[in-house]
Each structure stands twice: as structure tokens, then as C-alpha cells.
Amino acid sequence: MIGYVRKNRLWLGLCVFLIGSFHMCAVFFMWAASLQQVLYLDLLLSVAVFAAAWIDAARYSKRQALKNELLKCKHVICRELSKELLRQGAYGRQELWQEEGLDVAEHDVHVLEEQLREQFDLNCDLQDYIAAWCHEVKLPLSASMLMNEKISDSTLRMAQKEQLETIRQQLHGALLGCKVQSSLFDLHVCAVNLLECVRTAIHNNQYFLIQHQFEIVLEAEPVQVYTDPSWFVYVLDQLIQNAMKYSTQNPVLIIRSKQSPERQETVLLVEDHGEGIRQSDLKRIFERGYTGSNHHNGKYKSTGMGLYMAAQILERLGHHITVESEYGVYTRFMIVLNASNLTNL
Numbered sequence: 198m199i200g201y202v203r204k205n206r207l208w209l210g211l212c213v214f215l216i217g218s219f220h221m222c223a224v225f226f227m228w229a230a231s232l233q234q235v236l237y238l239d240l241l242l243s244v245a246v247f248a249a250a251w252i253d254a255a256r257y258s259k260r261q262a263l264k265n266e267l268l269k270c271k272h273v274i275c276r277e278l279s280k281e282l283l284r285q286g287a288y289g290r291q292e293l294w295q296e297e298g299l300d301v302a303e304h305d306v307h308v309l310e311e312q313l314r315e316q317f318d319l320n321c322d323l324q325d326y327i328a329a330w331c332h333e334v335k336l337p338l339s340a341s342m343l344m345n346e347k348i349s350d351s352t353l354r355m356a357q358k359e360q361l362e363t364i365r366q367q368l369h370g371a372l373l374g375c376k377v378q379s380s381l382f383d384l385h386v387c388a389v390n391l392l393e394c395v396r397t398a399i400h401n402n403q404y405f406l407i408q409h410q411f412e413i414v415l416e417a418e419p420v421q422v423y424t425d426p427s428w429f430v431y432v433l434d435q436l437i438q439n440a441m442k443y444s445t446q447n448p449v450l451i452i453r454s455k456q457s458p459e460r461q462e463t464v465l466l467v468e469d470h471g472e473g474i475r476q477s478d479l480k481r482i483f484e485r486g487y488t489g490s491n492h493h494n495g496k497y498k499s500t501g502m503g504l505y506m507a508a509q510i511l512e513r514l515g516h517h518i519t520v521e522s523e524y525g526v527y528t529r530f531m532i533v534l535n536a537s538n539l540t541n542l
Contacts, residue, residue: 264300273305324375331372338364362404366438373431374506384513389426391465391534392419395452397426398433402441409444416453420463422534428510432518433467435507436530440469443528468529474522482520483508 267274342361348354395417399406406413440450451468474482481487486501511518515535522528 268300268304271308273308275301275305328372328375331368331375334368338368358404359408366402366434369431369434370503373428374502384425384428386423386425386514388421388423389429390419391422391454391463392417394424394426394430395433395465397430398437399452401430401434402437405441406437406450409441409448411441411444412447412449414449414451414453416451417465418454418456420454420456422463424514424516424534428514432507432510432532435503436467439503440467440471440528443469443471443473445471463534465532465534466529467532468527470527473524473526473528474520475524479520479522483518 338361342358342365345354345358345361348357395415399413399415437450440448447470449470452466453468454463454465456463478487482504484501485505487505488501508518511532517533517535519531519533520528521531
């Protein structure tokens with residue numbers, strides 16, 4: 198009841214004012230009325246006021262009981278409370294939100310924070326598990342690649358080696374993918390030779406480049422840039438693998454760099470003369486899970502994560518990537534390394 202009085206001070210004050218005003222009118226204007234008549238009218242007015250107050254107090258107590266019961270729940274109660282109040286009519290629902298909405302909002306925010314924290318912990322545990330699993334699988338994979346060299350049948354040996362190399366690439370991508378999605382994304386930016394990074398990426402993919410009979414045109418300059426070499430090489434791996442997936446007959450891979458003295462920046466271009474990308478897909482190829490409309494002629498099943506993670510990594514490194522393509526002719530990725538991250542040798 199104390200809470201009701203505190204919440205309805207204005208309304209109760211108005212009732213007192215009306216009763217007082219009635220008595221003032223009775224004293225100054227109702228000269229002919231007897232004291233008995235005044236008391237009778239006073240009694241009627243008091244009964245009406247107290248009846249209204251009793252009904253409102255009962256509704257208030259019911260709302261408080263409902264709210265207190267729901268506040269004990271461990272889930273979001275905003276929508277559930279709205280459904281319950283719908284039975285009381287629009288006035289009761291609006292009044293409760295005005296009076297008690299802050300308590301409900303604080304409860305729901307606390308519940309959502311707990312749910313978010315629990316989900317974050319689950320995601321971290323899953324990432325740790327996948328990373329540990331990838332490390333464990335590397336041992337039998339390395340053993341299998343050594344055993345593969347002892348197979349006398351050259352056709353079988355090459356076919357099996359291709360599958361093992363594919364597994365190795367997928368494991369490497371999954372391991373780095375876990376690190377990219379982690380809140381503990383580690384960066385070790387230092388001065389590196391751009392040409393050495395390109396050569397490392399080509400070496401990582403040399404088996405499939407040879408298998409696809411790629412002609413490689415390397416025109417990258419030995420300039421010094423500031424980046425994380427392992428993550429930057431991973432991005433180049435993704436671009437080279439993308440070129441292999443979309444390769445056609447007589448495939449060509451061109452990697453060149455150019456410098457802009459005016460803007461004080463270095464641009465690395467990775468170009469292939471493969472299937473190209475449709476104009477309708479160009480704006481979406483860096484989106485999470487987007488696989489495009491080419492489908493690699495049915496040869497590969499894309500996850501749509503490679504270019505997405507490459508763009509995310511470059512963004513965290515302070516670099517920028519764009520793409521241009523003519524369908525059926527070429528695809529050219531351009532990585533811009535900002536002036537603040539670049540010094541010449």
C-alpha cells in the first residue's frame with residue numbers, strides 16, 4: 198500500500214482537493230442546506246472516492262504481483278509481460294510500462310548479457326576444440342604424405358597426393374579461420390619484404406599450380422611493407438586458390454606491385470585469366486557465406502568463407518582490398534597497403 202501511495206501521490210492529492218473544494222462550496226454557497234444533507238452528500242462522495250481508490254489499488258497490487266513473479270524468471274519477460282497485460286486492457290498495460298518499465302528493462306538486459314556471455318564462452322570453447330583438432334590431425338596427415346612417396350604406382354601416387362594436399366590446405370584454412378573469428382586475434386606487425394611474402398604464397402600452392410599448369414608472371418617489387426607476414430601470406434593463399442578454382446585452359450596468374458608516390462602507398466595486384474566474376478556478384482564476393490553464381494563448373498563446393506576471411510584480415514591489418522573483373526576474361530584483386538605502413542628499401 199505504501200508503494201501504491203507513493204506511485205499515486207498526484208491522484209490522491211487531487212481527490213483530497215476535490216473533497217476540500219466540496220466542503221468549501223457547502224460552507225459558502227449552500228446556506229439553505231442542512232448539516233445532515235451536507236454530511237449525506239459528503240458520505241456519498243467519500244464512498245465513491247474510496248471505491249475508486251480500492252479498485253485502482255487492487256489493480257496495482259495485481260500488476261505488482263505479476264511483475265515480481267516474472268522478475269524471478271531467468272528469461273526475457275518483456276513480451277510475456279505484454280501478453281499478460283493485454284488481458285487487463287490498454288490502460289493497465291500502458292500504465293505499468295510507465296511505472297515499472299525500468300525494472301523490466303534492467304531484468305531483460307541482465308538476462309541478455311548472461312546469455313551473450315554464455316554463448317561467447319561456448320564459441321570460444323568450440324574454436325579451441327577445432328584448433329586443437331586441426332593440430333592433432335596434422336600428425337597423421339604428415340605421416341600419410343610420407344607414406345604416399347613410397348607408392349610405386351605413379352598414377353595412384355599423384356591422385357592420392359592431390360587429395361592429401363587438399364586436406365592440408367583445408368586444415369590450414371580451418372585453423373586460421375578459428376583465429377580470425379576469435380576475440381584474441383593476434384597480430385605481429387613488422388617490416389617484411391613484399392616479394393618474399395608473394396614467393397611464400399606461391400610455394401604454399403606450388404603443387405596445385407603445377408597440376409593446373411599455371412603460367413606465373415611475377416612482377417612484384419622487393420619493397421618493404423609493414424604487415425603481419427603470416428596473415429598476409431594467408432590472404433595471398435586465398436587469392437591464389439580462388440584463381441585455381443576459376444581457372445580455364447591455359448591458365449595465367451599475374452602478381453605485380455606498383456607504387457604511388459603521390460599517395461605514398463603500394464598496391465599489390467593478383468590477376469588471373471580464368472572464368473571471371475559476373476557483375477551481379479562483384480559487390481557480394483566478400484560477404485560471409487556468399488558463393489556466387491559460377492559454382493566452379495561443378496568441380497568445387499565453395500563455403501563462401503575464403504574471401505570473406507581475407508577481407509576481414511586485411512581490414513584488421515589496416516589494408517584495403519578491391520576487385521574488378523570481366524566475365525570470361527579476367528579477375529583482378531587489388532590490395533592497398535597504406536602509406537603509414539610502408540617504407541621503401
